[in-house]
Amino acid sequence: MNYxxxxxxxxxxxxxxxxxxxxxxxxAQNVKRVLGDYPAVKIHADRDRMHLLLNGEDSAKILPxxxxxxxxxTFSPSVRVEKTMPAIRExxxxxxxxxxxxxxxxxxxxxxxxxxxxxxTNELNRELGGAVFEIFPEITVQMKKPNIEIxxxxxxxxxxxxxxxxxxxxGLPVGTSGRGMLMLSGGIDSPxxxxxxxxxxxxxxxxxxxxxxxxxxxxxxxxxxLAAKIAPYAGSIQFIEVPxxxxxxxxxxxxxxxxxxxxxxxxxxxxxxxxxxxRKGLVIINGESLGQxxxxxxxxMVAINEVTTTPIIRPVVSMDKxxxxxxxxxxxxxxxxxxxxxxxxxxxAPPQPKxxxxxxxxxxxxxxxxxxxxxxxSMAGLKVSEITEQxxxxxxxxxxx
Numbered sequence: 400m401n402y403x404x405x406x407x408x409x410x411x412x413x414x415x416x417x418x419x420x421x422x423x424x425x426x427a428q429n430v431k432r433v434l435g436d437y438p439a440v441k442i443h444a445d446r447d448r449m450h451l452l453l454n455g456e457d458s459a460k461i462l463p464x465x466x467x468x469x470x471x472x473t474f475s476p477s478v479r480v481e482k483t484m485p486a487i488r489e490x491x492x493x494x495x496x497x498x499x500x501x502x503x504x505x506x507x508x509x510x511x512x513x514x515x516x517x518x519x520t521n522e523l524n525r526e527l528g529g530a531v532f533e534i535f536p537e538i539t540v541q542m543k544k545p546n547i548e549i550x551x552x553x554x555x556x557x558x559x560x561x562x563x564x565x566x567x568x569x570g571l572p573v574g575t576s577g578r579g580m581l582m583l584s585g586g587i588d589s590p591x592x593x594x595x596x597x598x599x600x601x602x603x604x605x606x607x608x609x610x611x612x613x614x615x616x617x618x619x620x621x622x623x624x625l626a627a628k629i630a631p632y633a634g635s636i637q638f639i640e641v642p643x644x645x646x647x648x649x650x651x652x653x654x655x656x657x658x659x660x661x662x663x664x665x666x667x668x669x670x671x672x673x674x675x676x677x678r679k680g681l682v683i684i685n686g687e688s689l690g691q692x693x694x695x696x697x698x699x700m701v702a703i704n705e706v707t708t709t710p711i712i713r714p715v716v717s718m719d720k721x722x723x724x725x726x727x728x729x730x731x732x733x734x735x736x737x738x739x740x741x742x743x744x745x746x747x748a749p750p751q752p753k754x755x756x757x758x759x760x761x762x763x764x765x766x767x768x769x770x771x772x773x774x775x776x777s778m779a780g781l782k783v784s785e786i787t788e789q790x791x792x793x794x795x796x797x798x799x800x
Contacts, residue, residue: 422470435634439454469598473565478490479556591686610644684714
């Protein structure tokens, strides 16, 4: 069907009171960013709903993109027709023919913002219900929870009809809760943590530690591909590549094997916090799940977290692995995450890391490092790029040529 407009419902934003305008404005910006490849689309954000005027753009390509925009509860594509009864009747009949399956029920819901129209809402409902019975005499009307609800809205500029209600991503618009630095590895958990943080309105920037030549170009690309999978929920993501080779080599040289993991994670957290401060972030986000690996015991978390006072958000901390995988499959990161390209954590992982590291010992071993110098050189080598779903699709295509 050749839709002309999409009507968006806000859902949770309706509870935001005096701040509602800020949330709606951010949602409009996010929608505009996500639909950047469709410049003809015009966005009109009102208090109760948002209208996208398609102006000839292909609705079949736009609808899937809106499903991933946080802050949208539901949306309905609609068709604009002339504000005459013959035109409205014809479109109602086209819609019911497209939607109806034997045994289903229906309802007509009319609304007039143009009160000069020839029929009132009750008359419209009766007249258009009759148009449906002309096509399917056996169909049943049901006022509560019908299978098909055809909505008709009479406005000054025309009549708008819709029958689909598509579920959106829910949550809050990305950017309304501030900025956080996501410690993005190549594994299953951290992309899920990023996705869940974005759902609560956090603007995520991905921090990835690379240790070439120990880690490969494929491992780096895998991390970028994972970022691209969650980018559509915000429009784009800043990807920050952190050079970590020198630091890992130095840690391996001077730190006992059992504490390699603890000291490495402390340095990662220090660097992430420095990047957060430089880029005006508020929190650090990671994919730690309690007890899953040696660095994620409570004792390890205490020993590692000591290097920062910045709040650390752990959206998957209490989830079982199966629950995390279920979300990873939903957002299409799971198959990428299990590709066998090792990141710097696994490359340098000791065979028997301490699961109950002592903070004083970690601090003593760490004192052997030139922490300030190592961090300064790593920060000087940061590489920042913008990741979008489209940019990574284009790269994958070019790789095939």
